[in-house]
Amino acid sequence: MIPMRDGARLYTAIYEPVSKSEKHPILFTRTPYRVGSYGNEMSSDLWNIWRNYSKEGYIFVIQDVRGRWMSEGKFVNIRPFNPNKKTAKDIDEASDSYDTVEWLLKNTDNNGRVGVTGSSYLGFYSVMAALSNHPAICAICAQAPAIDWFMGDDIHHNGAFMLEDSFGFLSSVDRPRLALTTTQSQAKPYYLNDDYSFFLKSGSLKQITSLLGDSIKFWNDVMAHPNYDSWWKERDCRRYCYNLKPAVFVVGGLFDAEDCYGTWGLYKAIKKQSPQTNLSIIMGPWSHGQWKSKEANSVGNIVFGKGLAEFYQNEAEFPFFNYYLKEKGNVDTQNRVLVFFSGENQWRKFTEWPCKQVVETPVYLREKGTLKFALPTEKRSYTEYISDPWHPVPYSEKASRSRSSDYMTADQRFASRRPDVISFETGPLTADLTLGGEITVDLKVSISTTDADFVVKLIDVFPDDFSSDPKNAGEKQSSLMDGYQMLVRGDVMRGKFRDSFERPKAFTPNTPATVSFKLADIAHTFKKGHRMMVQVQSSWFPLVDRNPQKFVDIYHCKESDFVKSTIKVFHQNNLASRLILPVLK
Known part of the structure; x- marks a missing residue:
């Protein structure tokens, strides 16, 4: 002692x-x-x-x-x-x-x-x-x-609440200790079914908070600090x-x-x-x-x-x-x-990172689901989808009771099939393309409501006749890898923080706005013959809590505040949505 x-x-x-x-x-x-x-x-x-x-x-x-x-x-x-x-x-x-x-x-x-x-x-x-x-x-x-824990680690990403990790971690680790002890009582078994169903049925964050009672102090602290204030900064x-x-x-x-x-x-x-x-x-x-x-x-x-x-x-x-x-x-x-x-x-x-050999290179979302390195020429072009918080896009194809670590490389074909996920894809690459560093997302969007989240995923699409690396011969392959859509990096941006994490701002419905944010650094080579894909969606559940898609205090709002939103992602000359890639030369 x-x-x-x-x-x-x-x-x-x-x-x-x-x-x-x-x-x-x-x-x-x-x-x-x-x-x-x-x-x-x-x-x-x-x-x-x-x-x-x-x-x-x-x-x-x-x-x-x-x-x-x-x-x-x-x-x-x-x-x-x-x-x-x-x-x-x-x-x-x-x-x-x-x-x-x-x-x-x-x-x-x-x-x-x-x-x-x-x-x-x-x-x-x-x-x-x-x-x-x-x-x-x-x-x-x-x-x-x-x-x-506000900008990018366990509790939030770009101001969006990482629901599943936060609930699982804080409901266990943050339980009060009444005396010095070498053991801890069993955590309450909240889950009666899979994680997606549990959190969806539990309702709004206000209702989920009521499940925890008043003893999980840090959870309640988080609920009291929805913006990037001095409490988070210190x-x-x-x-x-x-x-x-x-x-x-x-x-x-x-x-x-x-x-x-x-x-x-x-x-x-x-x-x-x-x-x-x-x-x-x-x-x-x-x-x-x-x-x-x-x-x-x-x-x-x-x-x-x-x-x-x-x-x-x-x-x-x-x-x-x-x-x-x-x-x-x-x-x-x-x-x-x-x-x-x-x-x-x-x-x-x-010798350093970011490395000096990187050239920032924009790649543009284009019409008909294409992804090109050339600026669009169209005067009016967009892709739209309807985001429904009562039918959010799952972050994983698996049903589980805890967040799976392997979602970070998971096949995204299940998401590609959803009408509330839009995909943009290059043709087969004619040479290897290596990326090393931070990715900037620069979306031009409009929404029919006053708030929404934007999840952007960078994906490596394997060839339909894919054959595995001969160096990995003998390694068990548990999934069909032909046409596999490997998640390389994905992240979420809470739209109301698009201009300031300290002072959130509502969207003006049906008015173009810019949503720009960073994806954490990657180090990945898209091999010749592979395709690059970008997916955009507005939910990633229950990894991320549901945005009601109204400009409200999400931590204390009601279920009645949850509304559908029509999301438009523009890909026209004066509103060109793009990713800025760290291309390693």
Whole structure:
């Protein structure tokens, strides 16, 4: 029970090597999910994801964060960083990291060097440790860090509420703890059928909130902050990434359904705000946390190759910590960016990201469902669909009770068949087309109501006579891949935030407007003979909550506020809808 500066004590499991032949580095992780080693229990991480470090004689430290499980104090979700701490009462996750490291230096047989690691929520705590500015913290490995729960990570994307993830996460993790405990009561079984049916029958967000009662504090906080106000902004840890002293290794997956945004966002923030920091990033073809598994060769139906997780664990993360904490081996100081390009299934090295070889290239939605690199010439041209919030477009063809991680590469043919999804497609490509970076969506639209969401998906359409990559011979293919429509990247924009996330604005019915937003960075090669497709729709359920399509407070509106909307997407000369692609030359 390590004491913090304000008197709260945090439960910490410490594993020290028996050997005293040398001083040992410390590998430290902080978690809200349970240390998992109370009393005589042993953490399986020691011989699972930390087996390399065990052989090297590291000291392992795992801590329940403040207010969780066996740690004292009050738990606060994504507790804001306080850059102006003046008294012992001014605490945050950075100060808790600092105080823990101070204690460890005095009470373990260490070499004075500390590395901090963690994935997802634990990645956020790793960033907080970097912000603590403790001189003994030499290296940070922030894996899929949650950095901004309004703009792009677990809770919202571009102001649209990520319903299924938020409900599942907060109804479980955010339940109040009445006393220090090593166990937690079983979460209430809300689902009586599949996720789509459950959330549709549950009604508006106001009705869904009533299911949770008044005990899930952060859910209620979210409902009270529908816009991008100061409450959200102070929880964006990117705002404080200046003058970071430790080496930082950012890790993530191209097909991470939870925190792909956070991975790219943290890297870019540090690169801009702390250029002197020893900064590197690896982005592999992984779902959330898949790089820590024994095998990470595919996501859903898409096979990427063998040994990808082992490569990360043995050739990337382990050498990073061993270099900075034990001065053993070396790290590549020139090529600091290592990115796996799906489609071609190859790693590429760069000195920075976005890379200088990218040429921003517009591709235009055109009439008759075509997609072309030439500006339209038509004076009047559009495609329209009717969006009905009582029959929303599902995000997945599967029926399940939890959000599937493999929707990030899933076949979109099921969506192509719906009348409320419009598709635009190139002809077969005559040469490989490689994209590396952020995609800008620039839609010209009109709607018959006062609000709507816009979901845009970039899709790789496989040839009808597709044959798999010979490098993947022997890998089981569980789906018909001929004509497969692989989702490469998709995201949602809540229309009322099109001009400002702080000050939402209603649409004027049947009047053209611009909806522009970013899709998180991709690294993908559309192979010769494949087609590129763009899909546009106005619901993605229950991944994203339903927009009533009225300009109202969505978190507190009634079911009677839900209305159909006729959506027009223009593709004419003076209203040319397009995507700006990062073409890698």
